[in-house]
Amino acid sequence: MYALPLGREKGPSYQLYIDLNVFTIFAFATTGGYYGSTHFKIKCPGGVDQHTDPVFGYPFRLPANPYQITLCNKSRSNETFLQGDFSSSAEFFVCVGVFGFLYCTATLILYLGYQNVYRQTSRGPIIDLVVTAAFAFLWLVCSSAWGKGLTDVKWATNPDQLILTPSCKDICEAGEFPSMGRLNASVIFGFLNMILWASNCWFIYKETPFHKDPNPPATMEEGGAPEP
Numbered sequence: 001m002y003a004l005p006l007g008r009e010k011g012p013s014y015q016l017y018i019d020l021n022v023f024t025i026f027a028f029a030t031t032g033g034y035y036g037s038t039h040f041k042i043k044c045p046g047g048v049d050q051h052t053d054p055v056f057g058y059p060f061r062l063p064a065n066p067y068q069i070t071l072c073n074k075s076r077s078n079e080t081f082l083q084g085d086f087s088s089s090a091e092f093f094v095c096v097g098v099f100g101f102l103y104c105t106a107t108l109i110l111y112l113g114y115q116n117v118y119r120q121t122s123r124g125p126i127i128d129l130v131v132t133a134a135f136a137f138l139w140l141v142c143s144s145a146w147g148k149g150l151t152d153v154k155w156a157t158n159p160d161q162l163i164l165t166p167s168c169k170d171i172c173e174a175g176e177f178p179s180m181g182r183l184n185a186s187v188i189f190g191f192l193n194m195i196l197w198a199s200n201c202w203f204i205y206k207e208t209p210f211h212k213d214p215n216p217p218a219t220m221e222e223g224g225a226p227e228p
Contacts, residue, residue, distance in 0.1 A: 018108070062081070136197035
């Protein structure tokens, strides 16, 4: 039977589960919903420049977004493609975030509403400890992979690199660099999640039979007979 424990003190892991949910959402939401563009132009006689704005976004399969360069005579070049497929690291990062959010939500409901079931045997805390440690490791791996992938995305969409392509060389001028602040934030949130999930392992460990209480309660034999 569901029973929300509003009348008793909640353990530290309860607060951390709330933080885990929030930071996990921030991590995969800032990556999964990204859409941006890079910019360069051709300087034409008469001061009328022709701008080209190649677009890209999650999951960062850059060749999937072809673009054409508008020349000074209003004609268009053949289709040109951004180079590089960085979808594997981006999708891995988002996948870990989504599954982490689902697991954390389910565990939070179990911890709040069915705590008697959670603590009925040692199996619940032990499973929770193993899964939480696994997610901490996955956050480390996926954040590192996505950090490297993001560095490659920045290089592949850098206007200074795009103007070196054969269709643009010697006639194009680099424009504004794409805005990637939210992608930088996603990597930061990824490593913060790793720290939070690893920290939560300690609080879950204290609920398992592996943890020995350094100050066990005194028994009648240890404390002597109570005074009348």
